[in-house]
Amino acid sequence: MTASTSSSNTGQCFINGVWQAGEGSEFTSLNPATGEVIWQGKEASAAQVELAVNAAREASVEWAMMPFADREAIARRFAELLGDNKEEMATIIATETGKPVWETRTEVGAMVGKIAISVNAYNERTGSRVSDVAGARAVLRHKPHGVVAVFGPYNFPGHLPNGHIVPSLLAGNTVLLKPSELTPHVAEFMVQLWEKAGLPAGVLNLLQGQKDTGIALAGHDRIDGLFFTGSSRTGHILHEQFAGHPGKILALEMGGNNPLIIDEVADMKAAVHETIQSAYITSGQRCTCARRLFVPVGEWGDQFIAQLQEAVSRIKVGGQFDEDAPFMGSLISEAAADGIAAAQDNLIGLGASPLVKLEKLKPGTGFLSPGLIDVTALVEADKLPDDEYFGPLLQVIRFSDFDEAIRQANNTQYGLSAGLFSDSEARFNYFYDRIRAGIVNWNKQLTGAASSAPFGGVGASGNHRASAYYAADYCSYPVAGMEADHLVLPENLSPGLTIK
Numbered sequence: 001m002t003a004s005t006s007s008s009n010t011g012q013c014f015i016n017g018v019w020q021a022g023e024g025s026e027f028t029s030l031n032p033a034t035g036e037v038i039w040q041g042k043e044a045s046a047a048q049v050e051l052a053v054n055a056a057r058e059a060s061v062e063w064a065m066m067p068f069a070d071r072e073a074i075a076r077r078f079a080e081l082l083g084d085n086k087e088e089m090a091t092i093i094a095t096e097t098g099k100p101v102w103e104t105r106t107e108v109g110a111m112v113g114k115i116a117i118s119v120n121a122y123n124e125r126t127g128s129r130v131s132d133v134a135g136a137r138a139v140l141r142h143k144p145h146g147v148v149a150v151f152g153p154y155n156f157p158g159h160l161p162n163g164h165i166v167p168s169l170l171a172g173n174t175v176l177l178k179p180s181e182l183t184p185h186v187a188e189f190m191v192q193l194w195e196k197a198g199l200p201a202g203v204l205n206l207l208q209g210q211k212d213t214g215i216a217l218a219g220h221d222r223i224d225g226l227f228f229t230g231s232s233r234t235g236h237i238l239h240e241q242f243a244g245h246p247g248k249i250l251a252l253e254m255g256g257n258n259p260l261i262i263d264e265v266a267d268m269k270a271a272v273h274e275t276i277q278s279a280y281i282t283s284g285q286r287c288t289c290a291r292r293l294f295v296p297v298g299e300w301g302d303q304f305i306a307q308l309q310e311a312v313s314r315i316k317v318g319g320q321f322d323e324d325a326p327f328m329g330s331l332i333s334e335a336a337a338d339g340i341a342a343a344q345d346n347l348i349g350l351g352a353s354p355l356v357k358l359e360k361l362k363p364g365t366g367f368l369s370p371g372l373i374d375v376t377a378l379v380e381a382d383k384l385p386d387d388e389y390f391g392p393l394l395q396v397i398r399f400s401d402f403d404e405a406i407r408q409a410n411n412t413q414y415g416l417s418a419g420l421f422s423d424s425e426a427r428f429n430y431f432y433d434r435i436r437a438g439i440v441n442w443n444k445q446l447t448g449a450a451s452s453a454p455f456g457g458v459g460a461s462g463n464h465r466a467s468a469y470y471a472a473d474y475c476s477y478p479v480a481g482m483e484a485d486h487l488v489l490p491e492n493l494s495p496g497l498t499i500k
């Protein structure tokens, strides 16, 4: 079953409080489960990017000077509107991404929850403080950067851009949103809700478009910062582009090649379940998903693999709105599905052995069945590519030595998430001391990070600007001051000074 939404689909950009058609090339967004066109519009041209940057610049002084409580009130109104329109937003996300609607409801829940969490984070990590020092007050305040660009990915087209937008606006920045070209409808509906919440013109601008719009916006000399969630490849391009601009702030949240090590735990079924939640949720399209699974050699490991094979081959794949709800929906596009199928073929060509072979399920759609593949031979021959496969393909590596498993787990350019399933706290402490990642879990799935915690990785996964709770840190800069109501001449002057 498919669902249509009642929201007005303008196919337009939102610049300085006005909905207007893009002036660049036309592009469409498809329902990846059916191939139907669900959104149609034109990219923002370079001239429209210019217009939007100027509008955001113009709006930024008044927005920054507005009392925090007033900005907070608009953000809370946005949260209320999101709550009121929860089902419609969940439907739009599901239709545009292919994710099952039970899952997109949780995405909308996370978007609503983000507002209160970001208010707390603003006050706790930024905000202002005053303490007494001799003859004065030491004052710490924070100022917004000014005009910031937000670039979003397609996998959480509401929640992840929202995770940059909400703290940016609360801190007093004005924002230029360039959503993923694969999910323009979600962005459009989200911005319509901000408009209804009462944001002044120019404070949040929506620039629909593909790579060219992104390039024009990222390279604009009058933006003060860029907050990006997306692929490591694009993040690296942006990092190079920002080199030589120390005055601009760049926050990069990128991908991972995340390891999960399994010990011989007592509850094998629980290990199978947490592995599936780690690797196959959102059809493997989460940056935190487990990509490499380390399983001990021997009888326990053999049994675990057999149970995992069985459970993986039973994962239900289906349409977003199927009454008998699937665990996995379609990938974002047929091209994405083809890319993962090609990655599997490449691994097989290099000598890997499929345990559950991933298959393309329906031409013209992004449906894939989940795959499990043994790549131990490739690790032994030092031939395993260090690539992020952003889909339902989990690579298995058998190990006989825990230290070697940890060494291999760290053998990646990335460092986003990592985990250990083990009944031994000592083993976890040993693992924790040696593993290199920004998220390290013990007996919990790798996915599903909380917005109330910092979120980010090391290596090629980020640039040390953690998001989620710590997003407040990159949305403003600290201003430290010493303040007194009047000037007072000190009783004791410094040696060598005479003031008459």
Ligand SMILES: NC(=O)C1=CN([C@@H]2O[C@H](COP(=O)(O)OP(=O)(O)OC[C@H]3O[C@@H](n4cnc5c(N)ncnc54)[C@H](O)[C@@H]3O)[C@@H](O)[C@H]2O)C=CC1
Residues within 6 Å of the ligand: 151, 152, 153, 154, 155, 156, 160, 178, 179, 180, 181, 209, 210, 211, 214, 215, 218, 229, 230, 231, 232, 233, 234, 235, 237, 253, 254, 255, 256, 286, 287, 388, 390, 416, 461
């Ligand atoms: N660490 C994190 O927090 C997260 C990371 N990701 C990563 O995102 C990726 C999937 O998202 P995608 O949408 O495919 O990422 P992507 O890198 O293709 O696109 C992200 C955004 O950058 C824009 N863009 C692309 N090329 C550009 C260029 N040369 N200059 C300026 N802008 C450009 C796109 O139009 C889009 O708005 C995965 O690698 C995943 O691991 C996804 C979610 C969270």
Ligand SMILES: O=C(O)CCC(=O)N[C@@H](CCC(=O)O)C(=O)O
Residues within 6 Å of the ligand: 155, 156, 159, 160, 163, 285, 286, 287, 288, 289, 446, 447, 448, 449, 450, 451, 452, 455, 467, 468, 469
């Ligand atoms: O940003 C937050 O509020 C928390 C981080 C988060 O939601 N992470 C998700 C998905 C991240 C991704 O794939 O893009 C998770 O850990 O499942």
